[in-house]
Amino acid sequence: MILDAVNLNGATVRLVLEDGRIAAIEPMPGPATQTAIPLPVEPHVHLDKAFTIHRARADRLGLFGAIEAMAADKARWTPLDLLTRIEDGMAEAWAAGCRAVRTHIDWTEPAVPLAWEVAAEVAEEWADRMMLVRASLSPIDLLGDPGHGPKIAERVARDGQVLGAFIYRHPGLEDGIPFVFDLAERHDLWLDFHVDEGLEVEAAALDLITAEATRRGMGDRVLCGHACSLSIRSDADRAIDALAASGVALTVMPTTNLYLQDMTPGRSPRLRGLAPAQELRAAGVPVLLGTDNVRDPFYPMGVHDPLESLRLAALAAHLDPAEWLGAITEAPARALGLAPQPLAVGEPADFLLFPAPDLLSALARPGVPRQVWRAGCPHAEGVAP
CATH class of the missing domain: 2.30.40.10 (Urease, subunit C, domain 1)
Known part of the structure; x- marks a missing residue:
């Protein structure tokens, strides 16, 4: 040919x-x-939540309104419902040309979630076509609990997947974040954090993650997502330099962050809510672009297609698509442990x-x-x- x-x-x-x-x-x-x-490689989606917008509408605006709507919808998550929606998401990613996908799976209770099991079945079915990696997604206060975190980590390790946490202005992070790193070291796990997904300057858990990854030499095994508060922090340059030195990669999500951040009733948004991608990459941080949510309360539109993330990032963050192609190809491959x-x-x-x-x-x-x-x-x- x-x-x-x-x-x-x-x-x-x-x-x-x-x-x-x-x-x-x-x-x-x-x-x-x-x-x-x-x-392309897709480093950050939520296949367990996808395609629920028609039945899961948020009663209040913003990130936590979406979280509440999604929590209420989980009563409808049967094996067939999850299987259908996860398969549909994989089919979209396959048609878009993805070679691998990492999906986060909500793990908000101590027990193993149904979605974790169903996604494992889908991953096995797709194994000869496209890799599906699961990352657990637990609130840091659950994963950092000595009574529950070790059991979650043990199961994630048994399944050969990725350990993850949601962190946003939680108390006790000085102890919780090192504890999660302890679990990762004990079980030889990679880590994936949803961190600082908001526009309050005091949301600075990224700094604690960076410091811990640096101290342990684990930066190449840690991926963070969002870090919206970096866009408004006065000390962002210092935080970015520390992140670059740590080796930790960061995923920017143009769809969900543009949609949810600075969402106020009756007022147009003033802030974009995106982590400063250009400054991050210029400092040496591996920057990825992720699709994040698709047609759910966090983002009611979209498609599982990294090219669409690149297109929107080019507009929202003033990026040259050709110069940033690596953010949907080489950079996410490395962050997921794949060879480019x-x-x-x-x-x-x-x-x-x-x-x-x-x-x-x-x-x-x-x-x-x-x-x-x-x-x-x-x-x-x-x-x-």
């Missing part, structure tokens, strides 16, 4: 594909007519192909057409509805 006039990293090339791999990359004269990029898959000779012929001369042109309009190539064959066109 030969693909001519392909824009690959800014150069016009011919791609020669053989036996599911890239056999040759040959320079070509003239302009490109199509663009190839590596398959560059488009190079000898590598798998897995990529997205757009009928456009460059990435900016491909992202210029919603519903970007694409071909998803896996093992040297086009598997799908477009994004599943």
